[in-house]
Amino acid sequence: MTNLDGKIVASQEASLSVSNRGYAYGDAVFETLRVINGKIMFWEDHYFRLMASMRIMRMEIPSTFSPEFLEQEIKDLLETNEQLSSAARVRFSVHRKEGGFYRPNTNDVGYVITSEVLEDPFYIMKEDFYEVELFKDHYINSGLLSTVKTNNRAINVLGSIFAKENEYDNCLLLNENKSVVEALNGNLFLVTGKTIKTPPVNDGCIKGIVRGKIIEILKKLPEYTVVEESVSAFELQKADEMFITNVVMGIRPVSKYRKKEFKMEVAKELLTKLNVQARLS
Incomplete structure (x- = not known):
C-alpha cells in the first residue's frame, strides 16, 4: 500500500x-x-x-x-x-x-x-569486503542546492552503473574543485590516527542525518578530533579507516581503495554509540 x-x-x-x-x-x-x-x-x-x-x-x-x-x-x-x-x-x-x-x-x-x-531492527556492522573507486565522469556542484535530497540523482545513477560495470561496491563523488564530497549513497568519513575528517556541507555533500549524529558523538569523545574540511583524492590512501554513513545502513566500513586496505576499529566503536542514540531518539 x-x-x-x-x-x-x-x-x-x-x-x-x-x-x-x-x-x-x-x-x-x-x-x-x-x-x-x-x-x-x-x-x-x-x-x-x-x-x-x-x-x-x-x-x-x-x-x-x-x-x-x-x-x-x-x-x-x-x-x-x-x-x-x-x-x-x-x-x-x-x-x-x-x-x-x-x-x-x-x-x-x-x-x-x-x-x-528491513531485516535488522538496529544497525549491524557488515565486515565483508567492500571496495570503492573515484567516479570522475561527472562532478557535483558545491553549494547549497547540492545538499538537498531532490529527485535529481543523475550523477548517483551513472556512478552506480560505473561501479557495477567495473566490479566496485561503491564510488566516491567529486565536486568541480576536485575535492572528494561523498559516496553514491552516503556521507564519507576518513580516520587518520585520532583525527576523523569529513567533507564540509558547503563542498556539496548531502547534509546527512547520521553524518550529523556521528559528528555529535565524536565531539563528546575527547580522544578524537573531528574536522569538517575539504578532502583531496590524495588523502584517501593515507587514511587508516574509511567509512560511509546513511540512515538506512548506519555505518559501512570500506575495505579497499586502490592499493590501500583499511581497518574498521573506529567504525565499530561508533556504530555501538550510534545504536544507543537511535534507541534514545
Missing part, C-alpha cells in the same frame, strides 16, 4: 500524472527514514531537514505539515502494511503540483509515502 496525499491506496493502483513535476523536472524532495517498531529514528532531525529542503526549493509548506501530522501519516501506512511492529524503510517524497514548464504555476505540493520491510 502507498500513501498518496493522505489517501492509502494499493501500490499497483497508485499513479502519478506524466506531467508530475517530480518526474518531469526533478522538482521534488524526499526523506529516507528508518522506523523501528513504529518509532521513527531521528524524526525531529528528518522533519526539520525536510522543511528546510522545501524552503530552499521554494515550495509552499502546508499548514497541516506539523511533525505530529506527518508522523501519523507514516504510522498509518506502516500499520496498513503490517510493518508497525517490525523494522521498515520509509520514503517520504514531496513534489510541487503540476503546471507550467520550467516556471511552475504554483508552489503548492503533493506527497507520496512508501515503505518496505
